Amino acid sequence: MSNAGGADMTAWVGLAVSAVGPTGDRPYDAWLAQVERTAVDLWLMSAPGGSTARLAQALSSCSAVTGILTQAHLDGGRTRARLVVRIPGGEHGAEQEHTFHTEELVHARARDVLDRAQPLIGHGVRLLLAVGGSGAQRVLHISDSGERDRTSVEVRGAQGRTAPSSMNPAPAEVQSAASVPAATDPVAAPAPVAPMAPQPPVAPPVAPSPVAPPAVPPPLTKVPDPEPPGAVSWEEGSVSVWRSINRGWPKEYRTSCLLWLRERVQVDDRGLVLNLDQLIDMAEQLPDPDTPRGKDIASRHPA
DSSP: OOTTTTOOHHHHHHHHHHHHHHTTTSSSSHHHHHHHHHHHHHHHHTTTTTTHHHHHHHTTTTTEEEEHHHHHHHHOOOSEEEEEEOOOOSSSOOOOOEEESSTTSSHHHHHHHHHHHHHTTTEEEEEEEETTTOOOEEEEEEEEEEEHHHHHHHHHHHHHHOGGGGGSOOOOOOOOOSSSOOOOOOOOOOOOOOOOOEEEEOOOOOOOOOOOOOOOOOOOOOOOOOOTTTTOOOHHHHHHHHHHHHHHHHHHHHHHHHHHHTTTOOBBSSSBSSOOOHHHHHHHHHHOOTTTHHHHHHHHHHH
């Protein structure tokens, strides 16, 4: 198998070294094995019929739509994602909102579109659409177009403006003591003041009764995130991967291929496989057992 561009394997090894990073504290043999696995993975992805090549071919025939993404969430049936985009109506036309749906969320490509769309709400986006089997358009890819929702910016700017200086009340004019006319009449002598009667003793103030502090609400328990549709454990997913390996090959070699693919499984903290579609693609593109690469897989992972 060779990739479409005929790129030398040295290029993939160089990319793999950059991805794996320096040796550091790792043993050299372990570091070299990781570089080799990464280089082979990159080579398989770029080969004709690989996951990257097939995705690029599918996107090349898509139609593009640009606008402001206003909503991105699971649809009512929870089998697809629903994206709402506000699209300008032309030079003087009013903007209109259009609704688009992804493929079924059992496909990794549809889940990737939803994961990318949610942080882009309120941003300008570019959707790539393709006609599905039912005749309806499906979103295969989403990217940031760089545009921002100006409506929300203008509203925040209007709320943040300060009042003009003409609305501030002017300070009251203070009459100076020099403008008050002086009294010309003689001042009369003060009248004698009668002695004040003794006042009754004042009772000491009563201290207020202590107020109980407000009750502290119990801590909120975090609701676990729902499992994504189609998510399975490796025990379940390995059955699909095993069936995708060429059944005409010997069982021992097929077992070695399954062990080789198990090293490339990516799982989340609940043990659910995140890259099942990619593993199935790689299983369908495995080399024949009598090729150098096939012999290497069989020797590294004996059944």
